[in-house]
Amino acid sequence: MERLPLAIAWNASADSSRLFYSLLTQGKSLNETLGLVRLETQRVCQEQGEICALPVLYAKSDQLRIFDPQRSSEVALAIEGELQPLPGMTEGYAKRFVDRRMDLQRLGSALREGTIRTLIITGPDGAGKSALGTKLAIKLASLGYSLMTIYSSLQNPINAARLMEAVIALFAAAGQAEAAQRLRDPALPLAKRQKIMLDELKRGRILLFLDGLELDSQTGRIKDPELAAAYLQMLPGMESSRAIFTSRDLPADAMTLPARAREWPLAGLPEAAFVKFLLDDEAAAERYRRGEIPYRRLQEAHSSVAGSPACLAQISQALGGDGKSGTCEVALAKLASSVDPQSLLALRKASAFGIAVSPEGLAAATGLPEDQALAFARDWQRASLAYQVGSLWAVPSPLRARLFMALGLEQRLAAQRAAASFLWDLAESGRSKDLGLSRLDCLLEARGHYLAAEDLAGARAxxxxxxxxxxxxxxxxxxxxxxxxxxxxxxxxxxxxxxxxxxxxxxxxxxxxxxxxRAVAAGPNAAAFHGLGTCYLRQGKLDLARESFQKAAEICRSAGDLAGEAAALHGLASVDMEKKDDEAALEKLQKVAAIQEQLGDPAGMASTLQELAGLDLQRQDREAARQSLVRSLEILQRLNDRMGEAAARYRLASLDLERGEFDAARQQFQKALALRRDLGDLQGEAAVLHSLGSIEAQSGDWEKAREKFLDALRIYQQLGDRPGEAGAFFQLGALAVQKEKIQEGLRLMALSAVILRSIKSEEVRNVEPLVERLASQLHYSQEQFMAMVQEVFWGYRQDKGWGLVERAFAKK
The missing domain is CATH 1.25.40 (Serine Threonine Protein Phosphatase 5, Tetratricopeptide repeat)
Incomplete structure (x- = not known):
C-alpha cells in the first residue's frame, strides 16, 4: 500500500476505534471492518440497556485489504517492484516504483475512457516523468493499444524526422504497407505527410509515447518547429489513439490546452512516501529499528532533494551501509567508494553513454575486455550505480554527469570518441537493433559523441x-x-x-x-561547382552553368575522380540539350556511359542509356533509341531493380506504340503494369492503364479501352492527380463520341477542360478548341454551351463526374 489509511473523522465512540484497527490487522477489508464495528457498537448498547444512535461509518479506498498478517514484515513494507523501461527506451527504470497510485488510477481511467487523449507529464529532471509514462503505457498496452516509443538523449533529442520514421516502422510492422509508403514519399512536403500520419493514427488504436521534448530555453517552445506542428495537431484529440509526452515544462506553443489534452505536473514525493522507500532497504530498516538512523536524518534526506526520487535508490542503499549518507551527493560518494577503483574508473567512462548499451559497448568505452566489463557492470548494479535492461546496461541518468565529470579532460574526450566509434561501427554493420535502436538513431548518437569528443572530422563523416x-x-x-x-x-x-x-x-x-x-569560397571543390552549375541551369543561365560544370570536371579529372567527372559531363550534356545541341549532348552522354561501365556502376549506366534513348528519339533515330532501352532493361533485370525495370518497359512500350506495333507495346505495358502493382506504385499503375486504354482504342476494342480508362480514372481520383483525371475524362469522352454518343462524349470532354482550367494547365489550350468544335457540330448556341458547362460543373461537384460516365456508357 502507498498511504497509511487513517480515520480522519470518527462518528463513534473512541473505544470502538481500537476495534477498528484490531480488525484491520487481522486482515479484514475496510468495508467488512466498518460493518463489524457498527454491529459491535449495537451489541454493547444492548448489553448496557442503553438506547444508542448507531454511527454511520463509511470509507473511501481502492484497497480491498489494508494489512495481510500472513506476510512477513519485510514483504509488508515492500513497495511496488522493479520497473523496466519499454522496448527501445533507457529512461523509465525504477528500482521500486513508489507513490503514484492515485496518478495511475486517475490518468489510466481517463486515457482508457478517452476523457484524456493527449497527456503531457511535466516536472523537473528526476521527478519520475518517464517512470509514470512507462507505467501508463504498460497499462494501455494491456488494453490492446500498440505502443510506439521515442526516447530522447543528450546526443539525440526528439525531432520530426525521428517521429515520422518511428510511425513508418510501426505501420510497416503492422502490415500497413500502403500507409508506410505514402509517409516515405519525399515528393510530399513533410507537413502534408504529418497530416496523413495523424489521420492514420486517429483511425488506429495506438499509443505514442514521446519521452523528453526539448524546449527552447528562451521561448519555452518546442525547439524543432516541425515537431511542434505535429504536437499542436495531436493536442485537440487523437480519437481512438492516445499520445503521452514528457517535458520539463508545458511547451509554450500552446499554454491553453484543448478539452481532451491535459498537463499532469509532477513534484517531489511527500515525506512519508520518501521515508517509506528509504526503509524498504533491509539494512536501512534494521538500522532504523535499532535507533542508529534517527527519523531526523530521513527527513533531512527528503528535504535535501526536495522529495525527488532521482537518487532515492542510492540514498537508501547508502543509509543501509553506514546509517549516515543522507544526501544524494554523499550517498553517491559512499557507493562509489564501495566498488573497486578500476571498476569505478570503468563506470565513469561508461557514463559517457546516454542510452543502454551491450557489454560490447561497455568494453569499447572502458577499453576493457568484454567479460571484465560485464563483471564490473554487475558490481555497479549491486551498488545501485547501474541497472540492466534485458541484455543491455545503463547508468541512471541522475548519476551520469556526476560520474563522467570526475574524469580528467583527456579521459572524457577519449571515452566520448570510443563511444562514437562503437555506435558508428554498429550502425554501419547493420547491428543497430542490438541496442534496440534504428540505424538513424544509432548514427545520431554516434554524431553527438563525436561532437562531444571535439572530433569534427568524425562528426562530419x-x-x-x-x-x-x-x-x-x-x-x-x-x-x-x-x-x-x-x-x-x-x-x-x-x-x-x-x-x-x-x-x-x-x-x-x-x-x-x-x-x-559559400562552399566554393570556403575552398573550391567539385561538388560545390557542380551544384552551382545545377542552380544556373535551372535558372536558364546556360553559359554560367557550362562554366561551373567545366570547373567541376577539371577538378575531378586532375584528382582522378572518374565518378565526379561523369557527373560533371552529365551536367554539360544537360546544358547542350537546353541549347538544342543534341549531337554534343549525345557525345558527352556516351562518355558518361563509358566511365560508368569502367567504374562498374550498372545502375548509373542503365539511367544514362535511357537518357541516350531520349536523345535518339529527338533525333528521330528510333532504332538506336530501342537498342539503348533494351540494354538498359537487361541491366535493370540483372540488378533486380523492379522499379527501374517497370520504367524501362513503359518507355519501350511507348516507343513500340509510336511505331504502330500494338501487340509488342501491349505486351511491354502489361509487364510494366504487373510490376507497378507488385510495387504498390499507384501513380505508375494509372499511367500504364491509361496507355493500355489508348492501345485498345486505336485497335478498335472500345470496351477494353473503356475499362482501362475507368480503372485509371479511379486511381487518379484516389491520388488527387488532377491532370491525370482530366486526361482520363477526355479519353472516355472521345470513346463515347466514337460510339455515337456525341452529346455525352462532349460533356466528358468539357469536364476535362473544366478541370484543366481549374488547375491552370497549359493543356487546356489543346482541349478547349476540340470541345468548342464538337459543340459547334451539334449546333449549340452560346447559351446552350454555357448551360452544358454548368451542368458538367455541378455534376462533378455532386459525384466526381461518375454520373456523366454512367450516362455516356449506359447500355441501350
Missing part, C-alpha cells in the same frame, strides 16, 4: 551519412539544422554543400546558389 538519408526521405529542415550545427564549430565546405542541396531539392534556387557560392 557521420553527418554526411545521416544527411544522405535525410535527403532521400525529404527531411530538409533537420538536414539543414545538423549541418549548420557543424558550421558553428568549424567553417567547412562539406556542410555548406549539404545545406545548398537541401535548398536545391526544395526548389529554393536563390538560397541554394548562395550556399554553393
Amino acid at each position: 557521420v553527418t554526411d551519412r545521416i544527411s544522405g538519408f535525410l535527403e532521400r526521405r525529404g527531411y530538409y529542415l533537420e538536414l539543414i539544422r545538423l549541418n549548420q550545427e557543424l558550421l558553428e564549430r568549424e567553417k567547412h565546405a562539406e556542410p555548406m554543400d549539404w545545406i545548398a542541396r537541401a535548398y536545391l531539392d526544395q526548389g529554393d534556387l536563390g538560397r541554394a546558389q548562395e550556399w554553393y557560392g
Whole structure:
C-alpha cells in the first residue's frame, strides 16, 4: 500500500476505534471492518440497556485489504517492484516504483475512457516523468493499444524526422504497407505527410509515447518547429489513439490546452512516501529499528532533494551501509567508494553513454575486455550505480554527469570518441537493433559523441551519412539544422554543400546558389561547382552553368575522380540539350556511359542509356533509341531493380506504340503494369492503364479501352492527380463520341477542360478548341454551351463526374 489509511473523522465512540484497527490487522477489508464495528457498537448498547444512535461509518479506498498478517514484515513494507523501461527506451527504470497510485488510477481511467487523449507529464529532471509514462503505457498496452516509443538523449533529442520514421516502422510492422509508403514519399512536403500520419493514427488504436521534448530555453517552445506542428495537431484529440509526452515544462506553443489534452505536473514525493522507500532497504530498516538512523536524518534526506526520487535508490542503499549518507551527493560518494577503483574508473567512462548499451559497448568505452566489463557492470548494479535492461546496461541518468565529470579532460574526450566509434561501427554493420535502436538513431548518437569528443572530422563523416538519408526521405529542415550545427564549430565546405542541396531539392534556387557560392569560397571543390552549375541551369543561365560544370570536371579529372567527372559531363550534356545541341549532348552522354561501365556502376549506366534513348528519339533515330532501352532493361533485370525495370518497359512500350506495333507495346505495358502493382506504385499503375486504354482504342476494342480508362480514372481520383483525371475524362469522352454518343462524349470532354482550367494547365489550350468544335457540330448556341458547362460543373461537384460516365456508357 502507498498511504497509511487513517480515520480522519470518527462518528463513534473512541473505544470502538481500537476495534477498528484490531480488525484491520487481522486482515479484514475496510468495508467488512466498518460493518463489524457498527454491529459491535449495537451489541454493547444492548448489553448496557442503553438506547444508542448507531454511527454511520463509511470509507473511501481502492484497497480491498489494508494489512495481510500472513506476510512477513519485510514483504509488508515492500513497495511496488522493479520497473523496466519499454522496448527501445533507457529512461523509465525504477528500482521500486513508489507513490503514484492515485496518478495511475486517475490518468489510466481517463486515457482508457478517452476523457484524456493527449497527456503531457511535466516536472523537473528526476521527478519520475518517464517512470509514470512507462507505467501508463504498460497499462494501455494491456488494453490492446500498440505502443510506439521515442526516447530522447543528450546526443539525440526528439525531432520530426525521428517521429515520422518511428510511425513508418510501426505501420510497416503492422502490415500497413500502403500507409508506410505514402509517409516515405519525399515528393510530399513533410507537413502534408504529418497530416496523413495523424489521420492514420486517429483511425488506429495506438499509443505514442514521446519521452523528453526539448524546449527552447528562451521561448519555452518546442525547439524543432516541425515537431511542434505535429504536437499542436495531436493536442485537440487523437480519437481512438492516445499520445503521452514528457517535458520539463508545458511547451509554450500552446499554454491553453484543448478539452481532451491535459498537463499532469509532477513534484517531489511527500515525506512519508520518501521515508517509506528509504526503509524498504533491509539494512536501512534494521538500522532504523535499532535507533542508529534517527527519523531526523530521513527527513533531512527528503528535504535535501526536495522529495525527488532521482537518487532515492542510492540514498537508501547508502543509509543501509553506514546509517549516515543522507544526501544524494554523499550517498553517491559512499557507493562509489564501495566498488573497486578500476571498476569505478570503468563506470565513469561508461557514463559517457546516454542510452543502454551491450557489454560490447561497455568494453569499447572502458577499453576493457568484454567479460571484465560485464563483471564490473554487475558490481555497479549491486551498488545501485547501474541497472540492466534485458541484455543491455545503463547508468541512471541522475548519476551520469556526476560520474563522467570526475574524469580528467583527456579521459572524457577519449571515452566520448570510443563511444562514437562503437555506435558508428554498429550502425554501419547493420547491428543497430542490438541496442534496440534504428540505424538513424544509432548514427545520431554516434554524431553527438563525436561532437562531444571535439572530433569534427568524425562528426562530419557521420553527418554526411545521416544527411544522405535525410535527403532521400525529404527531411530538409533537420538536414539543414545538423549541418549548420557543424558550421558553428568549424567553417567547412562539406556542410555548406549539404545545406545548398537541401535548398536545391526544395526548389529554393536563390538560397541554394548562395550556399554553393559559400562552399566554393570556403575552398573550391567539385561538388560545390557542380551544384552551382545545377542552380544556373535551372535558372536558364546556360553559359554560367557550362562554366561551373567545366570547373567541376577539371577538378575531378586532375584528382582522378572518374565518378565526379561523369557527373560533371552529365551536367554539360544537360546544358547542350537546353541549347538544342543534341549531337554534343549525345557525345558527352556516351562518355558518361563509358566511365560508368569502367567504374562498374550498372545502375548509373542503365539511367544514362535511357537518357541516350531520349536523345535518339529527338533525333528521330528510333532504332538506336530501342537498342539503348533494351540494354538498359537487361541491366535493370540483372540488378533486380523492379522499379527501374517497370520504367524501362513503359518507355519501350511507348516507343513500340509510336511505331504502330500494338501487340509488342501491349505486351511491354502489361509487364510494366504487373510490376507497378507488385510495387504498390499507384501513380505508375494509372499511367500504364491509361496507355493500355489508348492501345485498345486505336485497335478498335472500345470496351477494353473503356475499362482501362475507368480503372485509371479511379486511381487518379484516389491520388488527387488532377491532370491525370482530366486526361482520363477526355479519353472516355472521345470513346463515347466514337460510339455515337456525341452529346455525352462532349460533356466528358468539357469536364476535362473544366478541370484543366481549374488547375491552370497549359493543356487546356489543346482541349478547349476540340470541345468548342464538337459543340459547334451539334449546333449549340452560346447559351446552350454555357448551360452544358454548368451542368458538367455541378455534376462533378455532386459525384466526381461518375454520373456523366454512367450516362455516356449506359447500355441501350
